[in-house]
Amino acid sequence: MLNRTAENVARATPEPLARKVRGISDKGLAWLFISPTILLLLAINIFPLFWAIYLSFTNYRANRPNEVVKNLGFANYQRILGDQDIWIAMQTTAHFVFWTILLQTLIGFTLAWLIDRKFRGHAFWTTLILVPMMLSPAVVGNFWRFLYEPQIGLFSYVISFVSGIPPTSIQMLSNVSMAPWSIIIVDTWMWTPYVMLICLAGLRSIPEYIYEAAEVDRASNWRQFWSITLPMALPFIMLAVLFRGIENFKMFDMVNLLTGGGPGSTTEVASITLKRQAFESWRTGYSSAFAIILFVAVFGLANIYVKALNKVKQR
Amino acid sequence: MKSSLKMALGLASAMVASTAVSNAAHAEDLTLCWAAWDPANALVELSKDFTKETGIGMKFEFVPWTNYADRFLNELNSHGKLCDLIIGDSQWIGGAAENGHYVKLNDFFDKEKISMDDFVPATVVGYSEWPKNTPNYWALPAMGDVVGWTYRKDWFSKPELQKEFKEKYGWDLGPPATFDQLKQIAEFFQKRQIDGKTVYGASIYTERGSEGITMGAMDVLYSYGFQYENPKKPYEMEGFVNSADSVKGLEFYKALYDCCTPPGASNSYMGEGVDAFKSGQVAMHMNFAFTWPGLQKDENVGGDKIGYFVNPKGPGGAQFAQLGGQGISVVSYSDKHESALKYIKWFANKDVQAKWWSLGGYSCLNAVVKDPKFPASQPYAQAFLDSMAIVKDFWAEPSYAPLLQASQKRFHDYVVAGQGSAKDALDGLVKDWTQVFQDDGKM
Numbered sequence: 102m103l104n105r106t107a108e109n110v111a112r113a114t115p116e117p118l119a120r121k122v123r124g125i126s127d128k129g130l131a132w133l134f135i136s137p138t139i140l141l142l143l144a145i146n147i148f149p150l151f152w153a154i155y156l157s158f159t160n161y162r163a164n165r166p167n168e169v170v171k172n173l174g175f176a177n178y179q180r181i182l183g184d185q186d187i188w189i190a191m192q193t194t195a196h197f198v199f200w201t202i203l204l205q206t207l208i209g210f211t212l213a214w215l216i217d218r219k220f221r222g223h224a225f226w227t228t229l230i231l232v233p234m235m236l237s238p239a240v241v242g243n244f245w246r247f248l249y250e251p252q253i254g255l256f257s258y259v260i261s262f263v264s265g266i267p268p269t270s271i272q273m274l275s276n277v278s279m280a281p282w283s284i285i286i287v288d289t290w291m292w293t294p295y296v297m298l299i300c301l302a303g304l305r306s307i308p309e310y311i312y313e314a315a316e317v318d319r320a321s322n323w324r325q326f327w328s329i330t331l332p333m334a335l336p337f338i339m340l341a342v343l344f345r346g347i348e349n350f351k352m353f354d355m356v357n358l359l360t361g362g363g364p365g366s367t368t369e370v371a372s373i374t375l376k377r378q379a380f381e382s383w384r385t386g387y388s389s390a391f392a393i394i395l396f397v398a399v400f401g402l403a404n405i406y407v408k409a410l411n412k413v414k415q416r
Numbered sequence: 417m418k419s420s421l422k423m424a425l426g427l428a429s430a431m432v433a434s435t436a437v438s439n440a441a442h443a444e445d446l447t448l449c450w451a452a453w454d455p456a457n458a459l460v461e462l463s464k465d466f467t468k469e470t471g472i473g474m475k476f477e478f479v480p481w482t483n484y485a486d487r488f489l490n491e492l493n494s495h496g497k498l499c500d501l502i503i504g505d506s507q508w509i510g511g512a513a514e515n516g517h518y519v520k521l522n523d524f525f526d527k528e529k530i531s532m533d534d535f536v537p538a539t540v541v542g543y544s545e546w547p548k549n550t551p552n553y554w555a556l557p558a559m560g561d562v563v564g565w566t567y568r569k570d571w572f573s574k575p576e577l578q579k580e581f582k583e584k585y586g587w588d589l590g591p592p593a594t595f596d597q598l599k600q601i602a603e604f605f606q607k608r609q610i611d612g613k614t615v616y617g618a619s620i621y622t623e624r625g626s627e628g629i630t631m632g633a634m635d636v637l638y639s640y641g642f643q644y645e646n647p648k649k650p651y652e653m654e655g656f657v658n659s660a661d662s663v664k665g666l667e668f669y670k671a672l673y674d675c676c677t678p679p680g681a682s683n684s685y686m687g688e689g690v691d692a693f694k695s696g697q698v699a700m701h702m703n704f705a706f707t708w709p710g711l712q713k714d715e716n717v718g719g720d721k722i723g724y725f726v727n728p729k730g731p732g733g734a735q736f737a738q739l740g741g742q743g744i745s746v747v748s749y750s751d752k753h754e755s756a757l758k759y760i761k762w763f764a765n766k767d768v769q770a771k772w773w774s775l776g777g778y779s780c781l782n783a784v785v786k787d788p789k790f791p792a793s794q795p796y797a798q799a800f801l802d803s804m805a806i807v808k809d810f811w812a813e814p815s816y817a818p819l820l821q822a823s824q825k826r827f828h829d830y831v832v833a834g835q836g837s838a839k840d841a842l843d844g845l846v847k848d849w850t851q852v853f854q855d856d857g858k859m
Contacts, residue, residue, distance in 0.1 A: 364624075
């Protein structure tokens with residue numbers, strides 16, 4: 102039946118077109134299929150990147166289309182690198198990236214290790230743990246904003262119940278020292294399951310016979326964990342760290358929804374500063390330079406990290 | 417067969433013709449862009465009369481306040497044709513005039529005999545003129561607005577509270593005349609139990625993202641002596657923005673935030689303020705006057721329970737209030753200038769302005785607000801009138817956005833996050849604003 106259909110299609114295909122298609126080499130055909138994607142990529146990714154690089158050397162402002170655009174050389178870059186507020190925003194970003202990665206990796210790996218024990222009901226718990234990751238950041242942000250609310254929030258109530266501190270004194274989002282942690286808590290709650298999934302994949306990829314050999318050699322559980330589990334799962338853990346690191350370096354939605362960068366500028370990460378410069382102050386050239394600096398920083402760090410990851414994999 | 421064909425052709429032509437007629441009928445539909453809020457709904461109602469009179473249909477593009485500036489400034493910057501008429505924020509006027517977004521209205525006003533002398537002077541300067549204090553008009557004052565205060569009249573009038581207050585502070589509990597009195601009242605109510613519920617002193621602006629904390633802090637700073645620049649030398653800010661009096665004003669705002677606001681009110685603006693007042697959390701509430709008609713009608717806190725007062729005096733007796741509100745302009749990229757101007761002419765009419773006020777909009781026409789019946793027309797009318805007489809506005813420079821972002825950051829860092837001193841914040845603001853004007857080539 103299928104053959105007959107194919108024959109019918111072949112018969113119905115106009116001869117010149119069929120000949121033409123048949124005349125194309127594999128490489129040509131491959132280019133034919135890939136070209137729409139390449140064109141789209143050029144239009145959406147590559148062109149804007151080069152355009153942003155060009156703008157970063159100018160004083161262009163998107164809200165002043167009639168103004169003469171001047172070439173400033175590296176002045177925007179110099180100004181950014183000498184701006185104390187930018188360095189504070191970079192420090193805030195580094196603080197978030199460090200703590201979220203540390204907590205998510207520790208908790209994520211521990212959960213994966215526990216789930217890998219295949220206890221009764223482990224499938225149910227795995228699904229339950231994955232729920233936060235499936236929610237949209239907008240929902241999570243608003244949800245936690247209510248939880249943190251000092252007068253009616255459940256979080257404040259629970260902490261108050263445990264500690265005896267009045268709930269109205271627990272101002273997670275308004276307090277300068279607590280606000281950064283309130284975001285770290287939410288991000289960890291949301292993305293630990295993601296790290297857990299990757300770690301679980303790593304743990305499940307370790308062949309069972311290695312553990313059997315270790316058992317024969319009478320290796321203790323701790324020895325097995327330290328010498329087999331951790332080294333063999335390490336490339337996966339590193340991969341999770343890479344993904345979360347890149348994601349958290351450009352963290353925006355959660356911070357914007359929870360604190361908007363405040364109180365003051367305590368939680369103003371680099372992406373929030375960039376948004377303010379680009380779309381609120383309309384310093385397009387300046388913010389393009391900042392975006393390029395961020396891009397180079399992430400790209401550079403990720404490259405160094407991937408090299409390290411490859412070395413670990415080769416061991 | 418032939419008759420079927422004829423019938424089909426006839427039907428098709430009828431469909432084409434009806435589409436053409438319908439397009440022609442809607443060719444002059446105007447789109448008016450504004451923020452999505454109560455006055456916008458009143459304008460929809462009001463504009464039905466315009467359609468009745470002229471046959472020109474009105475379409476509306478309303479955007480929530482949080483996206484209002486982003487959405488419409490993008491539209492104007494990209495020379496979009498979405499809006500034929502726009503009610504743009506007062507700070508936009510400089511940029512919109514210099515970048516050619518708005519049609520200059522001088523000739524039109526002359527031709528139609530619309531005089532700016534017929535409008536409240538502060539609204540003409542604030543919403544229409546660029547450069548300020550010159551007779552160059554880019555908008556017709558459309559929605560007068562100003563920051564003022566509401567208070568819980570029912571709480572203030574409780575005899576036991578009045579007695580306790582008098583004993584403690586030595587004066588009768590009532591709407592405050594000075595900022596010191598306002599703080600005393602706020603402290604008195606802070607964490608007090610009223611009707612079995614913990615209440616707080618005051619809701620003030622603390623929002624960081626757009627313009628909230630600037631509008632709030634400026635409301636106090638003006639009356640303490642803050643000035644944007646040397647009146648004799650434009651853009652000279654040293655000693656004016658960061659004067660000793662300005663420092664005291666900012667210190668007062670922080671003290672008010674620290675002592676007397678509800679817990680977690682570190683990012684409050686118009687909506688959060690209304691919520692705090694409506695839910696019976698606060699004794700006093702700082703907000704733009706546009707919120708008053710809605711609060712007046714509220715079942716829980718409106719009616720006899722609510723009172724209004726003008727922004728109080730500073731320590732030296734000076735009294736100013738932060739201007740809000742907007743003017744209506746014709747977008748230069750629209751293809752329907754003639755109809756749009758017709759709308760402006762219609763809107764400037766005295767009867768239309770009177771109806772505008774009755775529907776919940778705030779008219780800026782002298783003939784309406786100076787009518788002897790005006791103060792008694794609404795419980796908040798007198799407070800609105802008095803407030804409009806003492807207004808000051810933020811920079812309306814084309815670079816108002818970076819100027820605003822700088823003040824947002826400096827004020828929030830000091831008032832809410834408690835970083836540095838008031839002097840540091842204002843010195844930093846002079847530095848930031850100087851940089852903006854240097855970038856603009858104005859210094």
